[in-house]
Amino acid sequence: MKAAMLRSVLRRSCSTTVPSASHVMRRGFSSESSPERKVAVLGAAGGIGQPLALLMKLNPLVSKLSLYDIAGTPGVAADISHINTRSEVAGFMGEDQLGQALEGSDIVIIPAGVPRKPGMTRDDLFNINAGIVKSLCTAISKYCPNALVNMISNPVNSTVPIAAEIFKKAGTYNEKKLFGVTTLDVVRAKTFYAGKAKVNVAGVNVPVVGGHAGITILPLFSQATPTANLPDEEIKALTKRTQDGGTEVVEAKAGKGSATLSMAYAGAIFADACLKGLNGVPDVVECSFVQSTITELPFFASKVRLGKNGVEEVLGLGPLSDYEQQGLEALKPELKSSIEKGIKFANQS
Ligand SMILES: NC(=O)C1=CN([C@@H]2O[C@H](COP(=O)(O)OP(=O)(O)OC[C@H]3O[C@@H](n4cnc5c(N)ncnc54)[C@H](O)[C@@H]3O)[C@@H](O)[C@H]2O)C=CC1
Numbered sequence: 001m002k003a004a005m006l007r008s009v010l011r012r013s014c015s016t017t018v019p020s021a022s023h024v025m026r027r028g029f030s031s032e033s034s035p036e037r038k039v040a041v042l043g044a045a046g047g048i049g050q051p052l053a054l055l056m057k058l059n060p061l062v063s064k065l066s067l068y069d070i071a072g073t074p075g076v077a078a079d080i081s082h083i084n085t086r087s088e089v090a091g092f093m094g095e096d097q098l099g100q101a102l103e104g105s106d107i108v109i110i111p112a113g114v115p116r117k118p119g120m121t122r123d124d125l126f127n128i129n130a131g132i133v134k135s136l137c138t139a140i141s142k143y144c145p146n147a148l149v150n151m152i153s154n155p156v157n158s159t160v161p162i163a164a165e166i167f168k169k170a171g172t173y174n175e176k177k178l179f180g181v182t183t184l185d186v187v188r189a190k191t192f193y194a195g196k197a198k199v200n201v202a203g204v205n206v207p208v209v210g211g212h213a214g215i216t217i218l219p220l221f222s223q224a225t226p227t228a229n230l231p232d233e234e235i236k237a238l239t240k241r242t243q244d245g246g247t248e249v250v251e252a253k254a255g256k257g258s259a260t261l262s263m264a265y266a267g268a269i270f271a272d273a274c275l276k277g278l279n280g281v282p283d284v285v286e287c288s289f290v291q292s293t294i295t296e297l298p299f300f301a302s303k304v305r306l307g308k309n310g311v312e313e314v315l316g317l318g319p320l321s322d323y324e325q326q327g328l329e330a331l332k333p334e335l336k337s338s339i340e341k342g343i344k345f346a347n348q349s
């Protein structure tokens, strides 16, 4: 009698605690509700790489998270792998494991490379980072030629053209799949604008076009929403602060690197937009530095519609104020020379 009662209690408790297959599917863990997506982070043990890996582990659209670095990845991967979210985490260290890290990736995010110290420009990073990007892109063209590449390593104005040339040489270049990540410029423009305009930052939109260094960063505050009719002097100050945002952080960190946490946030926003585009979500638009014909320059940052194949449409600049028009003309020579420097490097070495 006692044994029968115990069996019945156990049966009842099991039926209430073990979720059924349909329950699991309703909660969104099934492959039907969200396709399998592998995301690789190259430079995953670094200042950006670690918080970016954390944010990608929190993204339910990721099913496999591959963390690669030349050092330190086993610890980062072990740590992150304990988080109880959808993706499986694997760590890879050293060039021997780069192929495995990349194979099957839908998106490769690259924050590998040295950051600035006070007094340096992003271009001062070229000599070291150009070689790193070149070797990583050579491996991408071999192991996951169809992946979307999100380039974070600076100088972005040159590393994106380097990547394009490396992919062209390997015969794998697809201009729809290569992105310079300029989201941090947009994140900063939104934050600074909301502060001045005294509006809720959550509802703010500001396109940022051009490139990702100094005056090549051109926020279009004339198109900011909600509108605030700020005086010209405030728009100029906001523009300068957005252009110098990276330097503001480099100086505040006083030799300990550049933006890492805000960049990880921005990188995660951009990767999420790419994942949504791949998954067929309509009207996903973000600014990015991509191959472009909207100016005479071969690469340019502007609003881009993302889709199942990467770039679906490079959107135009829209109406510019006189101040922005001047900024656009002023940035072209520097951006052109940074692009050419990258192309030359990739074809010489
Ligand atoms: N696009 C943007 O808006 C931003 C770009 N950056 C850039 O991101 C890059 C990384 O910055 P942090 O994470 O702060 O630097 P970090 O020095 O903290 O981390 C870089 C990581 O890259 C790794 N690494 C070096 N060579 C590698 C290789 N061949 N393969 C794989 N990993 C390699 C290092 O071991 C290190 O873990 C810098 O170039 C920085 O200028 C930084 C902030 C914003």
Ligand SMILES: O=C([O-])CC(=O)C(=O)O
Residues within 6 Å of the ligand: 115, 116, 122, 154, 184, 245, 246, 247, 249, 250, 258, 259
């Ligand atoms: O300023 C730097 O060197 C890092 C960077 O690109 C940014 O924070 O926008």
